Amino acid sequence: MRAPGPGALGGRTGYAAVALAVLIAVTAGLLWWKPWAPEARGAKPLAFTTAAGGSARFGTGEKLYRYKVRAEDGLKISPDQFAAEVDKVLGDVRRGWAAGGQWSFERVAADPVDFTVYLATPESTDRICGQYGLDTGGWVNCAANRQVVINLKRWTELSEFYVGKAEEYHALAVNHEVGHILGQGHVDCPGAGAPAPVMMQQIKGLHGCVPNGRPYGEDGALLTGPPLPVTAPSP
Numbered sequence: 001m002r003a004p005g006p007g008a009l010g011g012r013t014g015y016a017a018v019a020l021a022v023l024i025a026v027t028a029g030l031l032w033w034k035p036w037a038p039e040a041r042g043a044k045p046l047a048f049t050t051a052a053g054g055s056a057r058f059g060t061g062e063k064l065y066r067y068k069v070r071a072e073d074g075l076k077i078s079p080d081q082f083a084a085e086v087d088k089v090l091g092d093v094r095r096g097w098a099a100g101g102q103w104s105f106e107r108v109a110a111d112p113v114d115f116t117v118y119l120a121t122p123e124s125t126d127r128i129c130g131q132y133g134l135d136t137g138g139w140v141n142c143a144a145n146r147q148v149v150i151n152l153k154r155w156t157e158l159s160e161f162y163v164g165k166a167e168e169y170h171a172l173a174v175n176h177e178v179g180h181i182l183g184q185g186h187v188d189c190p191g192a193g194a195p196a197p198v199m200m201q202q203i204k205g206l207h208g209c210v211p212n213g214r215p216y217g218e219d220g221a222l223l224t225g226p227p228l229p230v231t232a233p234s235p
């Protein structure tokens, strides 16, 4: 049998093969490239991965909140890494929400859950929170409809009052949003020099308080302040 020579793809067969390849490429390109309708812009499905495994039950409070932790795909922080930090915050039985004696927490890897904690890019945070009428402005975290959304920008850049204090800011972010899940509303600073309550919107200013990311003080007392009137939905 004659081995195919250099001219095997020459002539009519070769042109047909090239033409077919071009046709396939152009067709695939036309199918792939669809100009987005304005309302469809950014409508790429959100993709998150749930952290594996689970935690012990944190605290002894009668009302058990089961939660799962998810991180958006493609981030440098893995779902398991993020879950470890969330667990540390919710597992703080000395100064976390579990310290109050009313609530306990347990991370699980699958539904049913009472709430979910997401780590999401600013764009995805805006999309999720915006569905519930909350304007996160590419900037802040939110809690809505049993979903806690932690903005990657905040998680990595912290806030101006927490420079160099990642652990304390992470505690604040998780405790503030989970506080909403527990039914806690926003409060103000109770007085100059006092620890800022976690339910303050601390990112907007400390109003004389000092930075604090824990709902309870060293003495076990709830760190709170005068409730703020709810004028409009605000994260």
Ligand SMILES: [Zn+2]
Binding pocket: 176, 180, 186, 201, 234, 235
């Ligand atoms: Zn809030």
